[in-house]
Amino acid sequence: MICYKKTLFVLLFFFQFSFGQSVPKTAKKVYTTKALGALAAPVIDGFLTDESWDIVDWTGDYIENLPDENTEPSEQTKFKIIYDKDFIYFGFRCYDKDPKGIVERLSRRDGFEGDWIEINISSHNDQLTSFSFAASVAGVKSDGFISDNGKTWDGNWNPIWYLKTNIDQEGWTAEIKIPLSQLKFSDLPEQVWALQSTRRYFRTEERSVWQRIPLDAPGWVSEFGELRGLIGLSPKRQIEIQPFVLSKLETYPAQEGNPFKTGNDFKLNGGLDAKIGVTNDLTLNLTINPDFGQVEADPSTIVLDGFQVFYDERRPFFVENKNIFNYSFADDQDNLFYSRRIGRNPNGQPNVPSGAFMSIPNNTAILGAAKFSGKTKNGWSIGMLESVTNKEYAKIQENSRIEKVLVEPLTNYFIGRVQKDFNNRNSYFGAVFTAVNRNLETNFLNFMHQSAYTAGVDFMHNWKNRKYYFKGNFVASKVEGSEEAITATQRNMTHLFQRTDAGHLSVDPLKRSLTGTGGKFEIGKASVGNWRYKGSIIWRSPELELNDIGFLRQADEIKQYALVSYETLKPFSQFRKITTHLEQLSNFDFEGNYNKMQYSFNSDFVLKNNWNFTALAIYKPINYSNSILQGGPRFRYSEEFFKSVSITSDNRKKFKYNFALYDTKGKNNSFSYTEFAAGIIYQPINAFTFSLSASFSSKQNKLQYITQTSFNTDPRYLTANLSQNTLSTSIRLDYNINPNFTIQYYGQPFISRGRYNAFNKVINPAAFYYGDRVSLFDSNQIYFNELENNYQIDEDKNGITDYKIQNPDFAFVQFRSNLVARWEYIPGSELFLVWSQGITSDGNADENLFSELNSQILGRKPTNTFLIKITYRFML
Template identity: 65%
Template sequence: MHLHRLLPMLFGALFFCSSYAQENESLTKKVYTTKFLNENEAPTIDGIIDEKSWDIVDWTGDYIENEPDENTPPTEQTKFKVVYDKNYLYFAFKCYDKDPKGIVKRLSRRDGFEGDWVEINIDSYNDKRTGFSFTISASGVKGDEFISDNGNNWDGSWNPIWYVKTNVDDEGWTAEVKIPFSQLKFGNNKEQVWGLQSTRRYFRAEERSVWQRVKRDAPGWVSEFGELRGLVDIQPQKQLEIQPFVVTQLETYEKEPGNPFRDGSDAKINGGLDAKIGLTNDLTLDLTINPDFGQVDADPAAIALDGFQIFFQERRPFFVENKNIFNYQFADGQDNLFYSRRIGRSPQGYPNTSNGEFVDVPNNSTILGAAKFSGKTKNGWSIGILESLTDNEFAKIDDNTNTREALVEPLTNYIVTRAQKDFNNRNSFIGGIFTATNRNLQGDELNYLRKSAYTAGFDFMHNWKNRKYYFSGNIVASHVTGSKEAIANTQQELTHLFQRVDAGHVEVDPNRTSLTGTGGKFELGKNSIGNWRYYGIFTWRSPELELNDVGFLRQADDIRQIGILSYQTLKPIGSFRRINARFEQFTSYDFDGNHNRTQYSISSNANFKSNWAIYYQFTHKPKIFTNTILQGGPRFRYSEEVINTLNFATDSRKKLRFDSGIVVSQGKDNSFSYTEFTTGITYQPINAFTVSLYPGYTINKSKTQYVTETSFGSTPRYIMANIDQRTLSASIRMDFNINPNLTIQYYGEPYISRGKYKDFNRVTNPIAKYYGDRISIFDSNQIAFDASNDSYSIDEDANGTVDYSIGNPDFAYVQFRSNLVVRWEYIPGSEIFLVWSQGTTGLGNPNDDLFRSLDSQILGKKPENIFLIKATYRFLF
């Protein structure tokens, strides 16, 4: 079957099915009233519900199915009780099962969510937008997440201290839970009213049932919770946690003769302290001294031929916690006023050296200290203040006779402040953000860096008609200052490109010492009730907008309009558990009025009752212009493009499971193409062990791949070529879980990318409709390869004299990274890590095939090894 026929079939299924919309009836909020335990009556947390302390309250149950068939009786029922004392909140669960031997007790690391489980969601702020989630698997593995944006964001980086035990008996399985009040946030009212929800996963049917019914077309998750009452005179717990750590590290690598910085091994020991102080029960102060911000997982390998920076996820614990409060994603994509990986970044400078000198540049800037004040008050204020100071970083330079240092990153201070206020019965909010980056630039050593950068923003959201409709928006402004050199560099960066030769609205001003820009987003739409959703979005980024000192901005000078229409089924239909479909279109312009892109896409994903899933997307780009591909040259046109994407996945519950996908992109007149194959296989022979392999292969071909800019006399020349790039990668993961608190994990990924160029050409008419009219290919009389210099000599006018030369752009990049991590949480909140990281990076021969590069650059090369032991102890007061 052709791919383009699949989507109409899925849409047809939508319209053959019932198109009714559930009535907008108001659901009765369930209420559970808990009671206080007297001193010395606390239950023992052993998973067996036999203590008399549980008898002071009643069971509540009557769970209702939420997935796949909403508002029907679940296969198995669940019930729970809640009691409390002055320090803890206790839950007891009975998860009934007619076949206790069939209960799936898969082990995983924390937040693995494997097998049968039951979950508690608590909205202790009672703000209808945020909550704390605690998940208990039948095997005793804990999961915990901070919920924000009314259930649209679940942050698994939140790791509170709490206690759980489970047990299987003749009626099913049971769980007992103890949650310290110090791990929750709430006000000091005499009687608390909290939002409460509980979800159970019945693994064999892949079924979710909930205590408080939530309709499939509800406007969110947290806003639909039931209520927990009876919490009287509980005192806000002023949390105090201190977590010292010590790290020992040994690094081994291939010795480099003559290089004093590469003698074969390095060893170091480091220590520091993290602290968490509850100034009130709502607001927490996080401190770190000499932090260890090492990452257990390595960033994935990637090559950006377009020159743009690559966005990587934050994994460092200090920055991850409460990151939802500091988030300010102001337009679309990953653009954000706060991108925490700027703090502690790799040094931006590099010293000038002479022949015979060796250089040692630090991998990252040293974070001297950081403090973060954050939380949410009972009055609806979300507040975040972060400050961090990074040290001067010096490169060491040694010629085996003399040693010197050169500054490569200056002392830098970062400040981020964020606030939001809920009102209108939690249906609306307004907020703001301010960031500041100040570098201590002395002398001319790093004068090309910006001295200071400031950003500010205002955001809002309003929901009405029971959150059926919404209007949201934000406005941002930036101001950067620096030397004439620094601001001239900023104007010419790929993000801005003021030097574009055909731009009528921007130009490089070499005398400027500051830039000021704006951006923002407005969005209006229908977000709940019935099968249909629709959204309209308008965004802009002015040419001078600059966020990349402590934020992330890919490209400025952009105005965009987006329209989205989506459909979802509310009940299983025929062979389908669920079907979703979506139509999206957007157009983009620059501030010169150029219409740069028109794009349409239509997509659908379907989940079958067999728990298989399929996804298809068709995208058409009838108009594509880019201001950036020639990196300062004129606006360039790409040919009309069509993209087909198809993915499928087998039942994720099976011990042996697969998923696979293909992306096929084709430019008109065969001007470019992109094909990506991905697949994955996961095998779990026993509950404690899982192994997975995810290989991928891409083929990228383009007859107009930018190479470089040069000049012919006084006339600029923009050189392009026909590229054939092949990339092969394969991530390998193995997880062995001895028990919920002791795990062994392995991750490895070889990555090989090879690019070969031919048919070099120069741009002649960059906006011609036919790609062949945009370029002029050099013939054999005009271009010759100089093997001795590994470059191409070009005699453009064919008069026998070389007019200019360009380096050979062929490349072969090879990388292998792996991590073996043993993690032991020996007491709640305190851990020991044993880590072995291995990696190698090399430049292969572009004329070799991918597997030969794998053999010579990975298997045949001595890797670098890092052996690390990290121990933490978490004091909780």
């Protein structure tokens, strides 16, 4: 408590001290455009020779933003803007005294390689959101949606627009044509849009901007200049229909006698995506029978703590406009909407009789989904998503009889999200509601919730020109189901109501619903000067449950967090920039147990030669876990000290590399973890890039939880000394024939092996010294049965086995790869050729990692998937 009061005092001191600093004001630039009228539109060929460009003046006078803010850039830039009733046009002149030194590097879309220019258009002029269009000198498009005043950049937005570039004796030029249907704006007779442009001068890794934005500004979008002269524009209601046809062949090693594993499967499929502009502000997205076969596979991982793993969303339908649906209420991953729940693996796992065979779907089919989203001219962000997933059945064949077992019910998912800006866009208030309803037809699925609902409100207020802010949210959840389902929820890893020493919790087997709350309040300084700071309080009540459509790792927690950071605003000595963070956090459970105190120190150094060094240290003097014994008592971790360093070379070079070392140790060497990671990126020619990243980790834990059992009605929590080694490698090849035709390969072999010894039982889980927390089994108490592959424990040494432990040694081997050829044969329409490979197996824990690589990956036949997918986008 003393540490908490000191932290609060320091935070308040900095907060009060900073009120005396003045808020800088930067004059806003204004560019006035003109309509083409009767003039012909410019031909998009990269040459600024069309007569139509002459009706407007150039604007320029870019100012350096990075690394030396508010100085003259190495080279100047200027642009013009014109428009007609359907398009807005941008013409750029990027001067360069050495045109031969201009760096033309091809990449896939959104690659941001080489020299480029970018235009940001905030057509709502809301000081929070903006559309981004970037053009590389090689003609590669990069686009995205900026939200939260520049803090979030979503690169998965892929609008239709047109680009051509050209290099000449003065430097290089670019012409851009953007359909007004791709932008959102009001129906006012005269528009005022916020505008910004950025140029990357690759040779010195320099950024210059049209509208100056100081590095200590309160944000990005709120500081834009203005685009005027937009008169008589009519909002365009976007209507796009994109059907697809797909053929898929899967080959794999046949399994003798198994009618479901004949060696190959063929599938012909089709579906439809549509985008309909209900108004110019609000869009309805539809998908019918979607397929995401071209999406890259998730990275491999192995989990020993029992918690679920968070994976990023990559499916295009769910990624677009995800910022509107986002409701991160506590830590980064805690969210009321986690779209990976829709279309996930079926939940049911039937028991298969001996000698029978089973086929079960890998994913739940999405029958259809609709998403209504956008932002109005009045500052309302609106999002509604409705999705229905199909019933899924497992097929079980025993002798000649085939039985179908329902493993996933027909399920409806809904999320509604609104947010309103006010107070000159300095404040907002929002709300969210989600619902999941399942049609549970059989008792076999009674372990699932029949319904799940969440609701929340959030707000934010900025003051003193966004120098300070206060934000918060509150969420509530309710899940309903059978007594079996609610009991299972109480006992799962997120909740663990069965913890033996939790006086505030107990499992109620008669409950048919759970209701919980959570939330966060945060206050801080966001701009002006070198210093930033913030403090927050977060809570998640024991009954809070979000995992039907959201993501929640652990409930029953109250956390206090504080951060102070310092960043340089000007280069000095050998440094372009230095950023340093000092963090402190503590947390408690709802019984008042003091579970953690943690201090972190992080510094990031960017040198003038563009190398980057990062160092991190974390000290945990107090660290208890309510979950490590998975229902057992609160368990103490030893005092821990974590440190890491990483080095990244100059990213402008064609050959670049990085190294990182992570190391942590518990007091008295009770546990340790060391990981070494390295990577290289090599671009021998502008069209081809090869990258390789590899990591090797070694984990030693003398008190690794294994399982729990009972002896004479007393619970037993069993741990052992774990020695685990993991090797992972990722390989990427990118070949860009032209900006619209790319070939990409991704492959990841992953091997992890763990061996256990020194088995023991927990006797005093909160003891200070790790050796006092457990009692080792001696040679007269434990015996390994090779035939049954288990350990037999005779705890009282009476010659009778009291309980058994299945041999926990493991070796997990996985290989995943994707080879994707993508051709955008006309803007918005694509052809995909995909070859995927996969191997997953349990290896031999007695072998080393490299022999497992040879026998389990190189020496086995993989599962191959060949896919052809073609889409065509109709714009009506």
